[in-house]
Amino acid sequence: MNFIPPDLAPAYPEIFLLVMVCIVMLADLFVGEKRRYVSYILSQAALLGCAILTFSTLSSDVSYTFSGMFVDDPMADILKLMVYITVASVLVYSRAYISVRGMYTGEFFSLVLFATLGMMVMISASHFLTLYLGLELLSLSLYAMVALRRENVLATEAAMKFFVLGALASGFLLYGMSMVYGATGELHLSQIADAIRGGDIDHQILVIGLVFIVAGISFKLSAAPFHMWAPDVYHGAPTAITLFIGSAPKLAAFAFVMRLLVEGMGEMVADWQGMLVILAVMSMAIGNIAAIAQTNIKRMLAYSTISHMGFLILGLVAANWNGYSSALFYVIAYVLMTLGTFAIILMLSREGFESDHINDFKGLNKRNSWYAFITMLMMLSMAGIPPMIGFYAKLSVLQAVLSAGYIWLAIVAVLFSLIGAFYYLRIIKLMYFDEPETDAPILPNIDVKMLVSVNGIAIIILGLFPQALMGLSLYAIESSM
Amino acid sequence: MLFGLPLLSLVIWIPIAIGLLVLATGDDRKAPVARIIAMVGSVLGFLVAIPLYTQFDPALSSMQFVEKHSWFERFNVYYHLGIDGISMPLILLNCFTTPLVIMAGWEVIKERVAQYMGAFLIMSGIVNGVFASLDAILFYTFWEASLLPMFLIIGVWGGANRVYAAIKFFLYTLLGSLLMLIAFIYLYQVSDGSFSILDYHKLPLPIEPQILIFIAFLLAFAVKVPMWPVHTWLPDAHVEAPTGGSVILAAILLKMGGYGFLRFSLPIVPDASQYLSGMMIALSLIAIVYIGLVALMQVDMKKLIAYSSIAHMGFVTLGFFLFNAYGLEGAMVQMLSHGFISAAMFLCIGVLYDRVHSRQIADYGGVANKMPVFAAFFMLFAMANAGLPGTSGFVGEFMVIMGAVKVNFWYAFLAATTLIFGAAYTLWLYKRVIFGEVANPAVEGLKDVSKREFAILAILAIAVLWIGVYPFPLTEVMHATVDELLAHVAQSKL
Numbered sequence: 018m019n020f021i022p023p024d025l026a027p028a029y030p031e032i033f034l035l036v037m038v039c040i041v042m043l044a045d046l047f048v049g050e051k052r053r054y055v056s057y058i059l060s061q062a063a064l065l066g067c068a069i070l071t072f073s074t075l076s077s078d079v080s081y082t083f084s085g086m087f088v089d090d091p092m093a094d095i096l097k098l099m100v101y102i103t104v105a106s107v108l109v110y111s112r113a114y115i116s117v118r119g120m121y122t123g124e125f126f127s128l129v130l131f132a133t134l135g136m137m138v139m140i141s142a143s144h145f146l147t148l149y150l151g152l153e154l155l156s157l158s159l160y161a162m163v164a165l166r167r168e169n170v171l172a173t174e175a176a177m178k179f180f181v182l183g184a185l186a187s188g189f190l191l192y193g194m195s196m197v198y199g200a201t202g203e204l205h206l207s208q209i210a211d212a213i214r215g216g217d218i219d220h221q222i223l224v225i226g227l228v229f230i231v232a233g234i235s236f237k238l239s240a241a242p243f244h245m246w247a248p249d250v251y252h253g254a255p256t257a258i259t260l261f262i263g264s265a266p267k268l269a270a271f272a273f274v275m276r277l278l279v280e281g282m283g284e285m286v287a288d289w290q291g292m293l294v295i296l297a298v299m300s301m302a303i304g305n306i307a308a309i310a311q312t313n314i315k316r317m318l319a320y321s322t323i324s325h326m327g328f329l330i331l332g333l334v335a336a337n338w339n340g341y342s343s344a345l346f347y348v349i350a351y352v353l354m355t356l357g358t359f360a361i362i363l364m365l366s367r368e369g370f371e372s373d374h375i376n377d378f379k380g381l382n383k384r385n386s387w388y389a390f391i392t393m394l395m396m397l398s399m400a401g402i403p404p405m406i407g408f409y410a411k412l413s414v415l416q417a418v419l420s421a422g423y424i425w426l427a428i429v430a431v432l433f434s435l436i437g438a439f440y441y442l443r444i445i446k447l448m449y450f451d452e453p454e455t456d457a458p459i460l461p462n463i464d465v466k467m468l469v470s471v472n473g474i475a476i477i478i479l480g481l482f483p484q485a486l487m488g489l490s491l492y493a494i495e496s497s498m
Numbered sequence: 499m500l501f502g503l504p505l506l507s508l509v510i511w512i513p514i515a516i517g518l519l520v521l522a523t524g525d526d527r528k529a530p531v532a533r534i535i536a537m538v539g540s541v542l543g544f545l546v547a548i549p550l551y552t553q554f555d556p557a558l559s560s561m562q563f564v565e566k567h568s569w570f571e572r573f574n575v576y577y578h579l580g581i582d583g584i585s586m587p588l589i590l591l592n593c594f595t596t597p598l599v600i601m602a603g604w605e606v607i608k609e610r611v612a613q614y615m616g617a618f619l620i621m622s623g624i625v626n627g628v629f630a631s632l633d634a635i636l637f638y639t640f641w642e643a644s645l646l647p648m649f650l651i652i653g654v655w656g657g658a659n660r661v662y663a664a665i666k667f668f669l670y671t672l673l674g675s676l677l678m679l680i681a682f683i684y685l686y687q688v689s690d691g692s693f694s695i696l697d698y699h700k701l702p703l704p705i706e707p708q709i710l711i712f713i714a715f716l717l718a719f720a721v722k723v724p725m726w727p728v729h730t731w732l733p734d735a736h737v738e739a740p741t742g743g744s745v746i747l748a749a750i751l752l753k754m755g756g757y758g759f760l761r762f763s764l765p766i767v768p769d770a771s772q773y774l775s776g777m778m779i780a781l782s783l784i785a786i787v788y789i790g791l792v793a794l795m796q797v798d799m800k801k802l803i804a805y806s807s808i809a810h811m812g813f814v815t816l817g818f819f820l821f822n823a824y825g826l827e828g829a830m831v832q833m834l835s836h837g838f839i840s841a842a843m844f845l846c847i848g849v850l851y852d853r854v855h856s857r858q859i860a861d862y863g864g865v866a867n868k869m870p871v872f873a874a875f876f877m878l879f880a881m882a883n884a885g886l887p888g889t890s891g892f893v894g895e896f897m898v899i900m901g902a903v904k905v906n907f908w909y910a911f912l913a914a915t916t917l918i919f920g921a922a923y924t925l926w927l928y929k930r931v932i933f934g935e936v937a938n939p940a941v942e943g944l945k946d947v948s949k950r951e952f953a954i955l956a957i958l959a960i961a962v963l964w965i966g967v968y969p970f971p972l973t974e975v976m977h978a979t980v981d982e983l984l985a986h987v988a989q990s991k992l
Contacts, residue, residue: 163899216653386524397646403639409570412635412679419683427683431676438672442649442665450653450661484570491572 021128024082025073027089030067030097031137038130039062039074045123046232053121055110060126060436061105064133068101077496085205086144091498092143092275092345095267095489100140103265109468113461117368117459118255119166128165129261132158136269142276146163152190152235152237153267156183159262175253186236190290193229196222197282206281213284214230215450218229230277230293239319240326248307251319256366256373260359263322264352265409271348274333275341286336292428293334300327301433314362314375316439318355323400324437325351328414331430335417341498343413344492349486350398350410353479357472361388364461364469370488378444380453380460388459389448391473396441398476401434406480411475411485500915505549506563506579509589509797510627513543513596517619522610529611533604543622543959547593550699551588556975559583559982561632561696568962569636574691578633583979584760584830587752587972591837592963594628596622598954599742602845604850605950606657606741616653618742621647627749629757634693635681638675643669643756648743648751655788656738663731670731674718678762681714685766699765701990716761722755725815729808736804737857740779741848742799748807748840756814757832760826760983764818768987771819771874778819780892783912785812790919794926796855799850802927803843806883809916816900816913820905821987826980827973828897834972836888836963840877842958846872849951850931853938859927864936868944873932875947882930882962884921890965963987 025032041059048055071094079090091170093112108129115121138151160183164176198204200222201212212218232243239247251259278289304324329351332344365381366372380391398405411434418427461469479486516539523532554562561580569577581589587712599618607614624647627640645668653664710722716722719727724917734751736744764771771778786809793805800916810832850865851857865875865882889894895916901912936942945953965972 102775122826133615135513239940351970382610402646403642408639412683419680420687424680426686427680430675431680435669435673435676439665439669442668445663446653447647448659449650450664482570484572487570487572 018481023084024080027082028087028141029044029074030070030140031134033070034067034130034134036061037066038127038134041130042127045126046254051124053116053252056123056198058107058127060108060130062319063130064101064105064108064405065136068098071101075269076490079497081143085207087141088143088146088333089141090107090497092493093272095345095452095493096140096272097137098131099268099349099352100136100265103268103356104129104261105263106360106472107264108467109464110356111260113125114257114363118166120255120257125165128158128162132261133265135444136265139269140272143206145198145206148273148276148384149187149191149194150457151269151394152273153187155266159183159266160260162258163211163250165258166255169255173251175250177254179246180237185235186243189229189236190233192473193226193231196226196229200226206276208220209281210436211281213282223282223285227282227285227288227293230282231289231296234274234277235296236370237273238267238326238330239323240296240330240484241303241323244303244323247255247323248311248316248319251315251322251368252313252373256315256371258289258358260356260363263318264355265361266344267322268350268352271345275498278333279341288333289425290336293330295424297327297330298426298429299333300324300330301430302327305440308437311314311440313373314377314378314444315373317375320439321437322351324354324433325399327433328430330446331426332414332417334419334423334426335418337372337421338491338494338498339420340414340417342487342494343410343417343492345490346413346487347410349490350406350479353472353475354398355392357469357476358399359423359467360465360472361392361395364388364459365442367457370457375444375447376454379451381448383453384456388469391469392448393445394473394476396444397479400438400441401439404477404480406476406483406486409480409483409487504565505546506565506581506630508546508548509543510579510623511632511911512546512623513539513619513626514858515540515621517616517623520619521613521616526609526611529608532612533600533941535598536600536619539619539801540600540622544593546595547590547626547937549856550581550714551975553591554581554586555572556583557672557978559779559978562586564632569633573635573693575635575693576633577636579630579636580632581630583976584983586975587830587834588629588757589626591748591834592622592625593632594743595745595837595841597783598841598845599745599955602745602848603740608656608846614651614742617647617651618746620714621746622649625754627874628754632695632916633863634685634695637695638679638682641675641903642672644751644754647745650714651743651746652735652739656743657783658738658959659734660738663734664697665734666731668898670721670728674721674728677714678718680940681711684711685724695761698762699986701766703769705768705769705773705992708767709773710990712763712767712770712774715758715767716798719755719763720781723811723815724750724755724808725781725812726789726808726875728816729785729789732808733904734803734912736807736844737798737800741844741851744844748844749837750801750802752807752811753833753837754876755768756811756818756829759815759818764987765931765983767991769990770927771987772821775819775821777804777911779816782812782816783821783909786816786913786916786917790916793923796923799847799859799927799931800844800857802923803840803847803883805845806920807836807840807922809920812816813898813913813916816909817894817901820898820901820909821981821984822901822904824897824904825901826984828894828899828901829975830894830980831890831897831965831969831972831974835894836961838958838965839879839882839891840954840959841982842875844960845951845954846876846879847931847960848957849947856940861938862931863934863938864930864932864941865944867936868941869946870953872947872955875959876928878959879962880924882966884924885917888963888966890969893969920966
């Protein structure tokens, strides 16, 4: 029996990262509390190395390996590069926060990197098993990260909820996958697509499977009505972890949706389109309306995430290249905005003070007008006010929705954005119109200061010149799907 | 084009760039520097706008000073600028008002001076962008961006109830403009992927979409004008805004709504505009008559002027939907003249407010005894507000009434009641504030206008009288454009 070794080239970044995680774990055993920065630097180096590897294999081709279970295409490359940038920024932003809260440990770095590896596998999966493998690697790392502060009641409670509901959703997903497998006899996404196209398959079983898969997906995206975990987890988790949960995994979840629904079950578009419409409208409604009532900024941002996911799903509803690329553009814009907003929350918090009440933003303009300005940019971008990137993301989604003929859906989306504008404006109001409650100095490290400034400026520069990112999204979708 | 310079880009970006520079001067220790840079920037903004008038060819009805560069190809969006006889005077009005506002806030604003001055400069550039954009997305970007500086100006430097007023202002305007965005995207679909406003002018459309688009545009522009019944945000915003904010709001931002009707509603959906003109005229007449009566009952000076603004803007929308040259040109003149007069009225109230810190009419009386020079200026502007012949207020109203007579006598009759109501509320205000015995210890200690205030009021007085006596330089530049617009609207697009 001949053993043909698989072509490892498409998976080099994943393999490299796995090796690096092991190195970080081992090295961390030998460095003391004082030299913890070694783990930090090694983690950043790991991400940099992955970025170089991904960059060096950039091509417009789609290459499969491991008997077609793993795929490397332009969409995967772009999403992975975004994941590296996001995770690296998360590490920079959260360093000060975790070190005063006793979480600056080897576990933190290895969990972050394992979660990153999970996302990368999800992004590159072309087989039910690899998808599930990546998803679970990500989810299990996240559960553990939320519980990293063992002594904190809120965090433990959040981790518990997250775990129970997450396991349930994974169960849904597996059940749906098994139905599809039962109906088609295939696990490869492309072969499932072929089998469905073949036509002689019991449609009813497929649809039941699809329902479960969509339910699992919406849980991972935190789309209503499967959103209930998000506010509690966002609120309970340490802010640095919330930042992580709220940002990079959404990129992976987007890839997950694209692989399952478009690549695998693209033939059943008529079936899932209707489900996505319901998810999108409910998410925008619940997210935007519930956010108004929140006084905890992390909870508010959780609901805002839910509404953003509704918008992202709207792009998928259009079910054409135009719509998919607008959703990809949207998710990238969303991640940039989330990073910046949480970075400010992290900056405002200090030892023994979480700064997660919206009133903690009071008078920020008087305390530091530059950070207030950056926060304002983030809020306006989330509200979809030009010339911030959030507007162009919304514009491309709305355009896709209208071109697919859903005029009413576009109007609904616009009305909910109006409601959404209110709570983003409230943050601007607190920062600019009110007097500060404290005059504690805001003293971030130089790297945080630089990165948050770049992040804020990127929101407006990418808005003024959206062509590059829009073109990239379209290219990624066109050459991958 | 002067020396091949992209004049329109300069008019937009010079104020914005200098505004950012002013913001960068930082906290109030450097306030004098911020004031001087802001003044230089606003005057520079006005100077670069002057060639737009001198180099303008009034015989052409097409767009002039055109600049067109690709912005993002994905949606065929262009950085496309150009002006005609409708937008050019509005840009000049804006560039003219900004230095006055900076001057008016010179001593009065003591807190966060750099941010105040910077906000006005940035706003000035953005508004120029609104008037000069020929691409729908570019227009929308400027349109929305103009909300933010005003939101901050009202919210940070405003009066007691400023937060409510600022948020109301923002959300009201946002609602209208989001529906306009949907209309733009719809037009993008039916025009096979173009966001060019000029393409939309030529686009044939059936009547049902025309009516829907008209309604979407109407919500956006009616909120901004503001027309009855979506006017309620304006009195709140005016009362709470600082003097400079009120001036820009009344003189410039309201004109964005009027401009929207001329650039979008009338030429893009002419059949719907004709079809619904009865409704528009009715709404305008309600604004003129009913809001005029409301103004009569106000006890707050700023509120009174705010309601009078709404009534005057009713004339503007009335003129648009008469579909004849008198009405349209009269409406244009009325917009510009209202820009000067409302600015002057709010500045006069600002002068009083800075001294007494009250906007209540009852707190004044006998001001003429203490401030004779001010009383003279206020008299002139009050007369102009009432539409006295010889002032700019008369020209516009008279032309619109002439236009209305041609369509229907009763329209003209109702519109003409404004000459009575307008005179009544303005002169009664004047009488209660300026004449009579000194009834109040606060009035006893009043000092007359300073040199700075005198300069501002004198400049505006000259403008008001000049348009009143010799409006030709103003109407000359818009003739060709207005004729072209009327010819365009008369053609069915069905």
